[in-house]
Amino acid sequence: MFEQFEATAPDPILKLIDLYRDDPRSGKIDVGIGVFRDANGDTPVMQAVRIAEEKLHRRQTTKTYVGLAGDEIFNDCIADLVFSHSPQRERVRAVQTPGGCGALRLLSEMLYRIADDKTIWLSDPTWGNHLPIFRQTGFGIRFYPYLDRQSKTVDVDALISKLKTLGKNDIVVFHGCCHNPSGAELQPGDWDEIAALCAKNGFLPYVDLAYQGFADSLDQDAYGVRALASAADSMVVASSCSKNFALYRDRVGCAMVLGKTHEISDITRGHVLSAARSSYSMPPDHGGALVALILSDPNLREVWEEELTGMRERMLFLRKTLRDILRRKTRSDRWDFIAKHRGMFSLLVLDEAQVEALRTDHAVYAVAGGRVNIAGLKDEAQVEQFADALVSVTS
Template sequence: MFENVKAIPGDALLALMMEFKQDPTPTKIDLGVGVYKDDAGLTPILPVVKKAESLILENEQSKGYIGPAGAPELAPLLQGLMLGENHPLITEKRIATTQTPGGTGALRVAGDLVNALNPEAKIWVSDPTWSNHFHVFAGAGVEVRTYPYYDAQQNALAFDNMLDAIRQMPAGDVILLHASCHNPTGIDPTLEQWKQISEVVSERGLLPLIDCAYQGFGDGLEEDVQGLKLILEKCPEALITTSCSKNFGLYNERIGALSIVAAQAEHCSNVFSQACNCIRANYSNPPAHGAAIVTTILADTTLRQQWETELAEMRTRIHRMRTELVKNLDALSSERDFSFITAQKGMFSYSGLSKSEVKYLKEKYAIYAVDSGRINIAGINDSNLERLSQAISEAISR
């Protein structure tokens, strides 16, 4: 069976990450891998997570299975975080949430669910989008297509083209929307644009699949889900994938969730059972530790307040790095306007750097970024900011 199997190329981003790790240059800078880093260049464990883990260690009674849907106490806490307490969807039992292995696991369960309920449905993703969206949905047997999103000339949202494309999508198809901090561009719709998107999605009879991976990293916990709420006001059915990797710093704990929204409680319960069936056939049970951490933090008033403070500190540092980078680049060169970077949200930025400029940064300065020019703003800190700014200015002038 294995004799004639051909190797396939690995993920380009993972390959870039390995290349960075193997680079001996002491001043190297990683702007590629999509994880938060503090000013020391480390991906930290939040102090509040350490506190929660101490409580878990002290009180944990079992390592038994937690069931396909995961920890039952987690679901209402994540729903409240997204929608606020006493939201109609919650009180009317029109939303049900299952724990998953990270946001990626949630996306895969969503793909399996779409394939099980409507094998003819396609999933439409933004151009560009997180590259793994294609692999995940293809693995679930769902056809993936793209709609316009990024205007490279203006470094902005291609909003009119996006709306025109949505108006052409067949009823019953699925449209994936990023709730906030769009990956990879960092460009989000305004609230007015979200209203128009929600109206067109509803009119076309599309099923919104909202990828909520960065809540709290843009403008704030409540602000980052305003677009999501507008979609849910207009669309009676939706799928929402949640990741706790970024806002809790729990990357390797693989903790996420899939939420199902339906027009009636009975419909919601029925679809939820189908999702659990997909889980049972895939990984059977999700891991418990990450869910225990998130549950412990969100259920405790003091820990939750500490978490919100630590999340705000991460968000503020990213905002400051955006501002400082633009300020430095403006002072070094007037050849290109980078002010759009300060308007983008979250960790990522479509910087406008060309493939050749990205290559120059890596070969000359050991600065690693994705070929598309997408950079991770969280990889910038006070110690490398000046060198990075000088290198970008030099790459542009060449």
């Protein structure tokens, strides 16, 4: 039977990892893969996670099933982290999922059951994996304008004009913060405007929150979610603990739904759970248990928040250093947008030949289009080397 298959296209990012690994040059730079790296180029286990793992090891007496929704303490903690004290918090229902991708997929399946118009709106550009996740559920995909490729900022006017045309049958996916791949952020005033449109026209906001704490602060990064929650009739949020807890391989995420009433939220959660039951059934427990321990213990939480702040500050430092070096080298403000972007990524808007030249001539590995992971730059010397390569391929 399998003879019928045609080979699948290789994942471009995984291909890039192989090329990087096989490159013998000593000064090679990986700004391709999307994981946070420290100044040694490592992605370490966070201290708070280590302490929680020791606690868990001592406390855990069984590995029996937890349940379809996973760890309810985890679910409460994440809903609090995302919605805080907003009045809508009480109507939020959460389900632990295998990573942010698991949350995206479950919410997509739940929405597909009731969506009138089986299409979903994504930002242009968006994270590559959004497309297969929503397509596999059955949704058709349409794009709303997001990035102004000239200024590398959000084209707010174009975005708002498009949203004005959307209504009750439309589902719109927003990146809560740290837009992937562009790094260009919506400002609080923009979120307020979007929320007002949502209240007026009734589209359903679907927020992908994969980087809470990586942009400005845990609270500021949830501004958009909270603004939309105050305006929307119904809303969903997919959050991920892969980055902010550095629990990538443990697969921890959370699918959240917010309905008009408690009862509607409960029923909607039931549909998320039934989508889980028909695929992986129950989420892996370990990572969720760690996050629950960290967020519910004030001392551990403090350790975690401090580490998270350190990660965020490193990214901001690298952004500013890169901007300053590029200003000096080009005697222009052409690259200033890099310091205004947030999170790990910036889309430099490079063509295929430029990305190729970065790799072959300078041993710099970036994703197609010129998405670079700022956290992939170890130190100031490497920032300088990267800046040289960038100036060389763009001048």
